[in-house]
Amino acid sequence: MELGRRLGVDVDALFPYTGAELHLFRLLNATVVDDDGETVVPLVSITPEDIEKYGIRDFEPRAEGKTTIDEMVKKGIYHMARTPGDKLGYIAYEDFVRDPEGHPRQSTSGKIELFCQEKADIFTKLGWQDANDPIPPYATYLRPRYGYEDTFSNWEAKEKGAYPIQVFNGHYLRRSHSSFDSNGYLREAFASPVFMSAADAAERGIVTGDWVRIFNDTGSIVRQASVVETMMPGVANTMHGSWIEMDETGTSINGGTNVLIDSTTSAGVQQGYNTRLCQIEKYEAQDILPDAERPVVLPAGIEE
Numbered sequence: 001m002e003l004g005r006r007l008g009v010d011v012d013a014l015f016p017y018t019g020a021e022l023h024l025f026r027l028l029n030a031t032v033v034d035d036d037g038e039t040v041v042p043l044v045s046i047t048p049e050d051i052e053k054y055g056i057r058d059f060e061p062r063a064e065g066k067t068t069i070d071e072m073v074k075k076g077i078y079h080m081a082r083t084p085g086d087k088l089g090y091i092a093y094e095d096f097v098r099d100p101e102g103h104p105r106q107s108t109s110g111k112i113e114l115f116c117q118e119k120a121d122i123f124t125k126l127g128w129q130d131a132n133d134p135i136p137p138y139a140t141y142l143r144p145r146y147g148y149e150d151t152f153s154n155w156e157a158k159e160k161g162a163y164p165i166q167v168f169n170g171h172y173l174r175r176s177h178s179s180f181d182s183n184g185y186l187r188e189a190f191a192s193p194v195f196m197s198a199a200d201a202a203e204r205g206i207v208t209g210d211w212v213r214i215f216n217d218t219g220s221i222v223r224q225a226s227v228v229e230t231m232m233p234g235v236a237n238t239m240h241g242s243w244i245e246m247d248e249t250g251t252s253i254n255g256g257t258n259v260l261i262d263s264t265t266s267a268g269v270q271q272g273y274n275t276r277l278c279q280i281e282k283y284e285a286q287d288i289l290p291d292a293e294r295p296v297v298l299p300a301g302i303e304e
Helices: 002-006 019-029 048-054 069-075 094-098 117-125 184-189 198-203
Strands: 031-033 040-042 152-154 165-170 194-197 211-215 220-228 235-239 275-282
Touching: 019 069, 048 069, 165 194, 194 198, 194 211, 198 220, 220 235
Parallel strands: 165 235, 194 220
Antiparallel strands: 031 040, 165 275, 194 235, 211 220, 211 275
16 A cells, blocks of 8 residues: 555555554455355444444444354354254265165266276386386375485495485465566565575585585586575475576576476376486586676567
8 A cells, every 4th residue: 555655556545444444344244154054144243333332334234144243353263063964074985884885986986996997007108117117006105206225226234325305395475486586676686595404505615605506417506605504405495486598508698497397207206397307517618697697588579
């Protein structure tokens, strides 16, 4: 509202109600399920005295509420009475448990399947697992692609592989997903570094402020390091949402983390947008301008 006043906007027309009124309206508009478990009724009744006492606007008196405004203001809660056999609850699979034959589940056997060959075959057909090594038709641990085990070239000896650091994408105050990445003030306020553990940084000769290259066999980005004691060794956090800006070597100099991710899916058919195994090393070029000092490069099509 203060910003609107400074811009010459009639904020009283845009916001005709006070903060107290808006809180009251939430109460007046609240509904609750009635005793029959089906009918929805207003939570509070409104009397002519209430309208005068609370200065209520735009609401008419009504008597069908489950409680009074005074009670809600005094207690702050409304307790729904429960009785055995009421219709206010829901028991999942109740019909099936009572009568499995009459209410079969939508599965091959008509039952809840702990052993489900059909589901396992679907995952195998999706290509998540090689046909010669099919997914088992029962719940068990499945080694994920690019998971913890893949940080080692020799699992038994715990020898680190080519990409020993699990990099995930944290949401960041500078952006809302990729929105606002072109905002110069936010670029200046939030540098969008890569947070990495002090142990991993020391092993690589990296200190806070160094430009580092984060890469795997899918792509590479560069970011300034922020070395912290609160990150677990073997884990790093890059900032989500940067627009892709590539240099002549094919590296994203603004930290476009999507270049690190491929289209791998999990056994639950979730795509791995938010984490990937990488290596981090000190970048050979340390004269890169911070984001706030570089001109904004708009993705193709946006400038039109």
